[in-house]
Amino acid sequence: MPRKVGRTRDRVLGASSVVVYGFLYLPILVIVGLSFNRVGQPTRWGGFSTQWYGELLRDTQLIDAFKNTLVVALVVTAISTVLGTLLAIGLERTVRSKVLDSALFLPAVVPDIVLAIGLLSFFTLVGATLGLRTIIAAHVVFDMIFVSAIVRTRLGHFDRSIEEAAQDLGATRLATYLRVTFPVILPGIVAGALVAFTISFDEFIIAYFTSGIAATFPIRVYSRIRFGQTPVINAVATVLLVVSFTMILIAARLNGRAARRALERAV
Amino acid sequence: MLFVVPAGLVLAYSFFRRSAIGGIDYSFTFDNYVRAVDPFVLKVMLFSLRTALLTTGIALLFGYAVAYFIATRPERYRLPLLVLIVLPFWTNLLIRTYAWILLLGNEGLINRSLRGVGLVDGSLPLLNNEFAIVVGLLYAYLPLMILPLYASIERLGRPPREAAADLGAGPVAGFFRVTFPLTLPGIMAGCVFVFVPSLGNFIVPDLLGGGLQIMVGNLIQSQFFTARDWPFGAALAMFVITITLVLLLVQAWILNREKRYTARAA
Numbered sequence: 001m002p003r004k005v006g007r008t009r010d011r012v013l014g015a016s017s018v019v020v021y022g023f024l025y026l027p028i029l030v031i032v033g034l035s036f037n038r039v040g041q042p043t044r045w046g047g048f049s050t051q052w053y054g055e056l057l058r059d060t061q062l063i064d065a066f067k068n069t070l071v072v073a074l075v076v077t078a079i080s081t082v083l084g085t086l087l088a089i090g091l092e093r094t095v096r097s098k099v100l101d102s103a104l105f106l107p108a109v110v111p112d113i114v115l116a117i118g119l120l121s122f123f124t125l126v127g128a129t130l131g132l133r134t135i136i137a138a139h140v141v142f143d144m145i146f147v148s149a150i151v152r153t154r155l156g157h158f159d160r161s162i163e164e165a166a167q168d169l170g171a172t173r174l175a176t177y178l179r180v181t182f183p184v185i186l187p188g189i190v191a192g193a194l195v196a197f198t199i200s201f202d203e204f205i206i207a208y209f210t211s212g213i214a215a216t217f218p219i220r221v222y223s224r225i226r227f228g229q230t231p232v233i234n235a236v237a238t239v240l241l242v243v244s245f246t247m248i249l250i251a252a253r254l255n256g257r258a259a260r261r262a263l264e265r266a267v
Numbered sequence: 268m269l270f271v272v273p274a275g276l277v278l279a280y281s282f283f284r285r286s287a288i289g290g291i292d293y294s295f296t297f298d299n300y301v302r303a304v305d306p307f308v309l310k311v312m313l314f315s316l317r318t319a320l321l322t323t324g325i326a327l328l329f330g331y332a333v334a335y336f337i338a339t340r341p342e343r344y345r346l347p348l349l350v351l352i353v354l355p356f357w358t359n360l361l362i363r364t365y366a367w368i369l370l371l372g373n374e375g376l377i378n379r380s381l382r383g384v385g386l387v388d389g390s391l392p393l394l395n396n397e398f399a400i401v402v403g404l405l406y407a408y409l410p411l412m413i414l415p416l417y418a419s420i421e422r423l424g425r426p427p428r429e430a431a432a433d434l435g436a437g438p439v440a441g442f443f444r445v446t447f448p449l450t451l452p453g454i455m456a457g458c459v460f461v462f463v464p465s466l467g468n469f470i471v472p473d474l475l476g477g478g479l480q481i482m483v484g485n486l487i488q489s490q491f492f493t494a495r496d497w498p499f500g501a502a503l504a505m506f507v508i509t510i511t512l513v514l515l516l517v518q519a520w521i522l523n524r525e526k527r528y529t530a531r532a533a
Contacts, residue, residue: 010339012332013332013333013335013336013339014336016329016332016333016336017332017333017336017337019329020329020330020332020333020352020409021351021352023405023406023409024351024352024355024406024409025355026370027363027366027367027369027370027406028355028358028366030366030369030370030376031362031365031366031369034369109459109460109463109511109515110463110467110507110508110511111463111464111466111467111468111484111507111511112464112467113467113468113469113484113487113488113504113507114467114504114507114508114511117487117491117497117500117501117504118504120491121497121501198357202357202358202359202360204359204360204361204470205469205470209491218359218361221359221361221362222361222470225361225364225365225368225474226473226474233365236362237359237362237365237366240358240359240362241358241362244357244358244359245354245357245358247357248353248354248357249350249354252350
């Protein structure tokens with residue numbers, strides 16, 4: 001390829017990438033910056049202040065909603081991690097079917113709103129009272145799928161001969177699972193749990209449809225944004241950003257390091 | 268099962284009637300679909316399709332450039348660059364949408380900056396229109412375009428491109444006749460991942476469209492909350508589900524054809 005063309009191409013690609021990265025991070029920087037703005041409006045800078053964070057701590061409506069969200073996310077994480085891991089082992093070991101695989105990923109592809117109204121109809125049909133419990137059930141449905149996907153990537157690298165070795169050495173099936181299989185896929189399970197927590201913690205649409213009169217944090221944030229800008233939201237947003245970023249970076253590290261180690265062992 | 272039951276219910280509800288008190292009258296009818304042919308509803312659907320298509324097109328253009336850029340960097344830079352693309356995606360969609368209100372509003376950062384340097388007098392109409400919705404949707408789903416594109420470009424490596432150049436193909440011809448067709452599976456996946464959620468989104472048009480430009484997601488939402496006409500809402504949702512399934516089938520068909528083609532070539 002002529003070198004000059006290659007250089008022009010690189011320049012165009014580089015420029016587009018700068019635009020895209022800027023596009024992705026400008027809004028985040030603006031929110032974080034404004035959360036420390038004394039004036040609290042995007043119109044002008046009134047000096048550095050942490051008053052909006054103080055206001056956030058005194059906002060009982062938001063704090064209550066935050067507690068609800070925390071409870072929901074923790075319960076959802078516990079249930080969907082167990083179910084998702086079992087699902088992953090089952091899919092990987094017993095029923096390898098392409099059709100089932102793609103059917104499982106439908107909820108991840110179909111827009112949330114469709115899943116939300118489907119679940120709402122289902123809860124109404126069985127006569128469940130809408131509240132935190134229905135939100136939990138709804139979140140488990142799709143969180144489980146993400147957990148199983150992440151655990152399956154670990155199981156995919158798994159060398160089954162070590163299980164056979166354990167059984168040759170006299171370990172029962174259960175002992176093999178607990179002492180060999182489980183420790184090996186544990187990083188995948190933890191990464192799955194962190195992702196499950198983050199998704200449930202941030203999820204709005206499905207919670208909004210299946211909540212009844214209960215309110216999670218994102219639901220409150222939505223109504224605040226809808227009915228006028230409040231500077232407290234900037235502080236809320238910054239807190240949420242920090243929580244999600246931390247969770248995801250830890251999950252990525254866990255899975256990344258485990259994957260690297262597995263690779264080194266294989267080589 | 269957990270998914271099939273709710274989906275089946277949506278299908279079933281779409282054939283029922285709305286009862287006088289806003290409940291569901293369990294009698295079979297096609298009315299909900301007939302009502303969807305109403306000019307207002309059609310307009311909303313066309314607007315949704317157009318907006319989702321526009322979003323997907325722009326995402327493909329920029330997504331391809333970025334994915335190509337990352338895939339051609341030295342290996343140790345690739346993962347950090349990808350993580351930076353994905354990171355914003357893992358934060359709350361509400362927050363990400365809200366940020367654009369701050370940026371695009373009449374007193375928002377962009378308008379104030381433009382006024383500050385004297386480029387505009389009043390303010391550009393950036394918020395509460397289709398432009399704002401497309402920006403919001405792009406911001407929400409661009410990473411979903413970049414990831415599959417990156418995966419397929421990276422898998423390609425350099426050889427096919429170099430072979431094309433050796434055989435005398437110019438860079439443009441080389442791209443359109445070699446790289447582009449070989450990355451088609453990634454392109455298809457990225458387009459589906461962006462188009463489908465854009466089509467059904469109601470937060471972005473709700474917050475950035477100012478309630479004037481509504482999409483099918485908003486219509487579904489209002490049937491379930493304010494209008495309390497669940498069967499009609501379900502019929503509208505069937506429209507979204509049908510389009511999703513058709514797109515997935517087209518994608519599977521292209522992937523299969525691709526596979527058969529390579530198998531025959533081998």
